[in-house]
Amino acid sequence: MLAISSSQNEFMTTISNCKTPFMIRFLDTKPRVVLELTNTTEMTLKSIEILTIFLKDDGPDAGPSRAHIRFDRINFVQPGEKAVISHRTWINGRPGSEAQDQIGRLQVVAGAVKPYVLNISWEDTDGKTQFQRIPVGH
Numbered sequence: 001m002l003a004i005s006s007s008q009n010e011f012m013t014t015i016s017n018c019k020t021p022f023m024i025r026f027l028d029t030k031p032r033v034v035l036e037l038t039n040t041t042e043m044t045l046k047s048i049e050i051l052t053i054f055l056k057d058d059g060p061d062a063g064p065s066r067a068h069i070r071f072d073r074i075n076f077v078q079p080g081e082k083a084v085i086s087h088r089t090w091i092n093g094r095p096g097s098e099a100q101d102q103i104g105r106l107q108v109v110a111g112a113v114k115p116y117v118l119n120i121s122w123e124d125t126d127g128k129t130q131f132q133r134i135p136v137g138h
Contacts, residue, residue: 020040020132020134021039021040021041021045021122021130021132022037022038022039022040022120022132022134023037023038023040024036024037024038024118024134024136025038026103026104026106026107026108027084031098032098032101032103033101033103033104033107034084034085034087034103035050035071035084035085035087035103035106036082036083036084036085037074037077037082037083037084037085037120038077038080038081038082038083039077039078039079039080039081039082039083040080041079042079043079043124043125044076044077044078044079044125045076045077045122045123045124046075046076046122046123047073047074047075047076047121047122047123048073048074048075048076048077048083048120048121048122049071049073049074049120049121049122050071050085050118050119050120051118051119051121052068052069052070052071053068053069053106053116053117053118054067054068055067055068055069055102055105055116056115066091066092067089067090067091067096067100067102068089068090069087069088069089069090069102069103069106070087070088070090071085071086071087072085072086072087087103089101089102089103105137105138106118106136106137107136107137107138108136108137108138109138112138113138114135114136114137114138115137115138116135116136116137117133117134117135117136118133118134118136119131119132119133120132120133120134
């Protein structure tokens with residue numbers, strides 16, 4: 001399911017798969033876009049991590065990736081609870097400024113190719129590590 005809602009104050013993208021425990025949403029909170037993660041299960045999920053995403057360089061002379069986005073780990077998310085995940089854009093091995101934030105490149109644009117994947121890992125109630133992949137970007 002892909003839902004895009006647009007209004008004067010907010011742009012959000014929601015991505016969900018009924019067979020997966022997490023739903024993500026990008027919220028444009030002006031001046032920054034943030035990632036919201038929702039636990040759609042009936043159990044508490046622990047040690048939630050999103051792997052670093054290495055962004056493709058733009059332009060005809062695009063070489064190795066210079067920018068990547070790192071996400072902070074979340075200790076747990078209760079059933080039905082939402083959590084905003086902190087992130088930081090790194091450019092050439094250094095933390096980028098707010099003006100250099102690249103998370104907007106992960107927002108889904110209807111009809112566009114999704115060149116990136118959020119690789120999410122977590123522990124279930126039995127302590128087993130689980131994984132979910134969500135295609136994102138434009």
